[in-house]
Amino acid sequence: MYTKVFLATAFTSKSPKEVDVLKDCLFCIDGEGLIERIVHPEHADYEKVLDEYIHTDVFQKIEAGSYLLPGFVDLHVHASQWAQAGTALDIPLHDWLSTYTFPSEAKFADLDYAKTVYEDVVSTLLANGTTTALYFATVHKDASVLLADICAKRGQRGLVGKVVMDLVQECPDYYRDADTQTALQDTEEFILQVKEIAKTTKQGVYPVVTPRFIPTCTEEVLAGLGALAAKYDTHIQSHCSESDWAHQHVQQRFGKNDAQALNDFGLLQDKSVMAHCNFLSDEDAKLFAETGSAIAHCPVSNAYFANSVIPVARFAEMGVDIGLGSDLSGGFSPSLYDNSRQAVMSSRMLEDGVNPSVPADERGVNDSRITIAEAFHMVTAGGGASLSLPIGRLEEGYAWDVQRVDTTIPSSRLPIFDPNEPLLDVLQKIMYLARPENIREVWVQGERVHSRN
Numbered sequence: 001m002y003t004k005v006f007l008a009t010a011f012t013s014k015s016p017k018e019v020d021v022l023k024d025c026l027f028c029i030d031g032e033g034l035i036e037r038i039v040h041p042e043h044a045d046y047e048k049v050l051d052e053y054i055h056t057d058v059f060q061k062i063e064a065g066s067y068l069l070p071g072f073v074d075l076h077v078h079a080s081q082w083a084q085a086g087t088a089l090d091i092p093l094h095d096w097l098s099t100y101t102f103p104s105e106a107k108f109a110d111l112d113y114a115k116t117v118y119e120d121v122v123s124t125l126l127a128n129g130t131t132t133a134l135y136f137a138t139v140h141k142d143a144s145v146l147l148a149d150i151c152a153k154r155g156q157r158g159l160v161g162k163v164v165m166d167l168v169q170e171c172p173d174y175y176r177d178a179d180t181q182t183a184l185q186d187t188e189e190f191i192l193q194v195k196e197i198a199k200t201t202k203q204g205v206y207p208v209v210t211p212r213f214i215p216t217c218t219e220e221v222l223a224g225l226g227a228l229a230a231k232y233d234t235h236i237q238s239h240c241s242e243s244d245w246a247h248q249h250v251q252q253r254f255g256k257n258d259a260q261a262l263n264d265f266g267l268l269q270d271k272s273v274m275a276h277c278n279f280l281s282d283e284d285a286k287l288f289a290e291t292g293s294a295i296a297h298c299p300v301s302n303a304y305f306a307n308s309v310i311p312v313a314r315f316a317e318m319g320v321d322i323g324l325g326s327d328l329s330g331g332f333s334p335s336l337y338d339n340s341r342q343a344v345m346s347s348r349m350l351e352d353g354v355n356p357s358v359p360a361d362e363r364g365v366n367d368s369r370i371t372i373a374e375a376f377h378m379v380t381a382g383g384g385a386s387l388s389l390p391i392g393r394l395e396e397g398y399a400w401d402v403q404r405v406d407t408t409i410p411s412s413r414l415p416i417f418d419p420n421e422p423l424l425d426v427l428q429k430i431m432y433l434a435r436p437e438n439i440r441e442v443w444v445q446g447e448r449v450h451s452r453n
C-alpha cells in the first residue's frame, strides 16, 4: 500500500548537464515518505496502479500547467541574518561583520526574538521551494536548539549549527563564546539536544559542527570541533577562502590555504560543506575531492563580498560535490531561484578570454561558464550529494521532497503559450522566471508543509 500516489509531469537532474523529464508518471510514496516506485506511462503496470488508486483519497493528479521539481537544497544560510537581509551590502566583509552582523546576531540571546525571526525564515524558505537548509544559527546554544526545534515542527529538513567563535582578538566581548572550553562543551550539549529533537521528526533534523571561520577560532577549538564531529559523526560547515582578507589571514597565521588548514584540524570529511571557496587552488580542490568535502557556491554573496566567480564547472569536473547557498544575508535573497540565475550570470562574466584584464590565477575565472541545467543540478542533486543524504532527485529510494510550480497563475503566469512547447524549455522558463507565487505546494519527506491558494 502506498501512502500517496501523484500523477504528474516532473523534472529531475540526471547528471550535472542532463535533465530527465518524467512525463505523466505515477509517483508512489511509502509510509516513510520515500519514493517507492515511479511508474512510466509505457509500463505494463501503469493502468493497474492508476485504477487501484485513482478513486482513493491518497491520489493527487497534478493539473496541466503545474510541474513538480525536487525541493531545493540551500547549502549555506545564516538563519539569524534574515533579520538584516538587504542591508549594508556595500561595505567590506570585515566591516560588515563587526558593524552590522555581530550586533544583529547578538540579539539572539533573547529567545523570544530568536523565535520570531527563526519561525519566519523557515516559513520563507519553504515558500521559496527550499526543503532542506544547512543553517548557521548564532553562538547561543539555546537559540540554536530552538532553530532545530522550529525546523522539526515546521517539517523542514534543517541541518543546524551553533556557531563557534572564541578567538578573543577577532570577536567582540559582547558576542563570542565565553572561552574555548565553553565553546566545546556547548557544542557537545547542542549536538546531543538536537539528536533528541531529531527522534521526534519524520524528515530528520541534524546538528552541525560549525566553526564560523578560521579567523574567529583558536587552534584548540578547531581541533576540538574536528574531534567532536568525528565522535558524533556529524556534518561540518564553515566559511572557506571567501574574501581577500580572510584568505590572507589564514595564510599569515598558518602559511597555507584554508582548505589545508581545515583538513589539518579534521574538518574536511565526507559530510563537510564549506561556503564560498573563492580562493580555492586546484590543489585545494583536489583535497576536497579526496576527502569528499563539498562546496556551497554562493553566487549572489560572492558578487558583493568577494567580487568573485568560482570555476564551478572545473571543480565539478575534478570530482568535487557542489551545491548552491543563498548565504543570507551576505546574499540578500532567500530564493535559490535567484541564486541559480546569478550562478549562471556570474559564470558568464569572467569567462576565460572574455576579460583579459583580470588575471585568471587570481580570481579563478577559467572554465566558469555553466548552463541553467547545471544550476538546477547544483540546487537539487548536487546539494543532496553534498550532504550525503537521499534527497534532491526524483528517483526510487529518495525522499519525496518536492515543489509544485504552477505556471498559470494570473498576473504571475510564466510565458508558456504553446501547449506543445518542449518540456526542457518549460523547465528553463521555470528556473528563470518562477516566483514564490508560483510555488503552490511543497512537500518534505512525503508531508505537505506549505501551500498557497
Ligand code: GUN
Pocket (backbone or CB within 6 Å): 078, 093, 097, 101, 212, 213, 239, 242, 301, 305, 327, 330
Ligand atoms: N565569514 C565569517 N562570517 C561570515 C558571515 O556571516 N557571512 C559571510 N558571507 N562570510 C562570513
Ligand code: FE
Pocket (backbone or CB within 6 Å): 076, 078, 239, 275, 327, 330
Ligand atoms: Fe556565510
